Amino acid sequence: QVQLQQWGAGLLRPSETLSLTCIVSGGSLSDSYWSWIRQPSGKGLEWLGDINHSGNANYNPSLKSRVTISVDTSKNQFSLKLNFVTAADTAVYYCVRNFGEWGQGTLVTVSS
Amino acid sequence: QTVVTQEPSLTVSPGGTVTLTCASSTGPVTSNYYAHWFQQKPGQAPRPLIHSTSNKQSWTPARFSGSLLGGKAALTLSGVQPEDEADYYCLLFSGGAWVFGGGTRVTVL
Numbered sequence: 001q002v003q004l005q006q007w008g009a010g011l012l013r014p015s016e017t018l019s020l021t022c023i024v025s026g027g028s029l030s031d032s033y034w035s036w037i038r039q040p041s042g043k044g045l046e047w048l049g050d051i052n053h054s055g056n057a058n059y060n061p062s063l064k065s066r067v068t069i070s071v072d073t074s075k076n077q078f079s080l081k082l083n084f085v086t087a088a089d090t091a092v093y094y095c096v097r098n099f100g101e102w103g104q105g106t107l108v109t110v111s112s
Numbered sequence: 113q114t115v116v117t118q119e120p121s122l123t124v125s126p127g128g129t130v131t132l133t134c135a136s137s138t139g140p141v142t143s144n145y146y147a148h149w150f151q152q153k154p155g156q157a158p159r160p161l162i163h164s165t166s167n168k169q170s171w172t173p174a175r176f177s178g179s180l181l182g183g184k185a186a187l188t189l190s191g192v193q194p195e196d197e198a199d200y201y202c203l204l205f206s207g208g209a210w211v212f213g214g215g216t217r218v219t220v221l
Contacts, residue, residue, distance in 0.1 A: 094158075
């Protein structure tokens with residue numbers, strides 16, 4: 001069974017870059033789409049974007065200018081970068097495979 | 113950008129039936145929207161229930177079913193159990209992007 005383990009910095013200052021990585025075990029990056037989804041405390045879910053093993057990425061239009069998702073097939077992992085963060089980017093971030101398997105979530109807080 | 117709309121809250125009695133809907137601002141939801149449904153309980157990650165409109169995950173109880181209803185995606189809970197009290201989110205593919213609905217809080221009372 002595919003498992004996703006994610007990590008990254010949990011506390012950022014405004015204007016910094018959020019960087020998270022998700023390593024996939026129990027399967028390869030092929031034949032799936034790998035997404036990043038976030039959820040501010042007490043609020044709903046937001047899809048940030050996804051990528052396949054070939055590196056073809058799709059992004060949420062509202063965040064497209066700040067988001068980059070990349071894949072490293074040699075390490076069986078994919079990553080999220082979100083530039084110029086503000087307090088509005090404070091949320092739990094999840095890495096997800098085909099919306100079926102989810103990482104444990106990472107709380108990212110943006111505060112000065 | 114597409115806006116996806118769900119009922120903010122619904123209340124159902126134990127053993128009853130409730131239908132949650134998911135509408136798109138772009139028009140009627142069809143199978144091409146590949147509707148997904150997720151259940152989320154407090155402090156937990158979302159749990160996938162339904163994908164591609166009506167296909168259940170291996171762990172999805174039989175009382176949950178997905179369909180298209182009146183131009184919307186729908187999630188029906190039949191024979192509701194107390195443990196079904198949760199937030200439910202739909203997800204649609206529209207305009208080349210995935211968009212979540214705002215979620216429906218289901219109260220079992």
